Amino acid sequence: MDVTLPLLPREKMLHFGITSLTDSELLALFLRTGTPGKSVFTLAEELLAHFGSLYGLLNAELVEFKHVEGIGVAKYAQLKGIAELSRRYHSVRMLEDNPLISPEMTRDFLQSQLSDAEREIFMVIFLDNQNRVLKHCPLFSGTLGHVEVHPREIVREAIKVNAAAVILAHNHPSGCAKPSQADKEITERIIKCCQFMDIRVLDHLVIGRGEYVSFAEHGWI
DSSP states (O other), X not given: OOOOOOOOHHHHHHHHOGGGSOHHHHHHXXXXXXXXXXXXXXXXXXXXXXXXXXXXHHTOOGGGGTTOXXXXXXXXXXHHHHHHHHHHHHHHHHHHTOSBOOHHHHHHHHXXXXXXXXXXXXXXXXXXXXXXXXXXXXXXXXXXXXXXXXXXXXXXXXXHTTOSEEEEEEEOTTSOOOXXXXXXXXXXXXXXXXXXXXOEEEEEEEEOSSOEEETTTTTOO
8 A cells, every 4th residue: 555654744745845745844844853752843833823923933032931731941942942043044134145125124124123122123224226225224113012213313324324215014912003183193204304414214114923014004204
């Protein structure tokens, strides 16, 4: 009788590409080994079930693994390393991989940088007149529910790098990406300040936990 065995994650990746792997298979590929009496696949599935998703797993702190069997400091370090590697990949990709920014790349980058921040961070992406990224940086840092933003500082930084346009972004640590009235008001102030120096504001994205809101997509810019 001919029985076709399922491919292991590495072989499946080589045959069909990395995107063919499920979340549990991808996680097993990184963890490599299970625990006594538990395969790496079972461990991966149990971790995802316990934390609800890859996002929940990779953003969990060490204390949250206290009652999770099979995860010690070594595997916890692997998981945090995966999350940090992803963050750095998106950061480098924004500057080097594709000189022309796209909405998808922008969204992926901002979510990788801001979605797990514990306080509000206001970030700006500076672009040239062909929408190529010149620089990106967090300009202002605040508290759990507020960040003070100074439009003139954004303009000053844009002039330094000779930017023709900017994309604004900040996170909501609460996880809800719905913009507040204050978010809309500061966006208007920034737009007016940038107009004096002929700098275009292309978008303002509010990043939540697994969600986002784009001012441009809603016609607010």
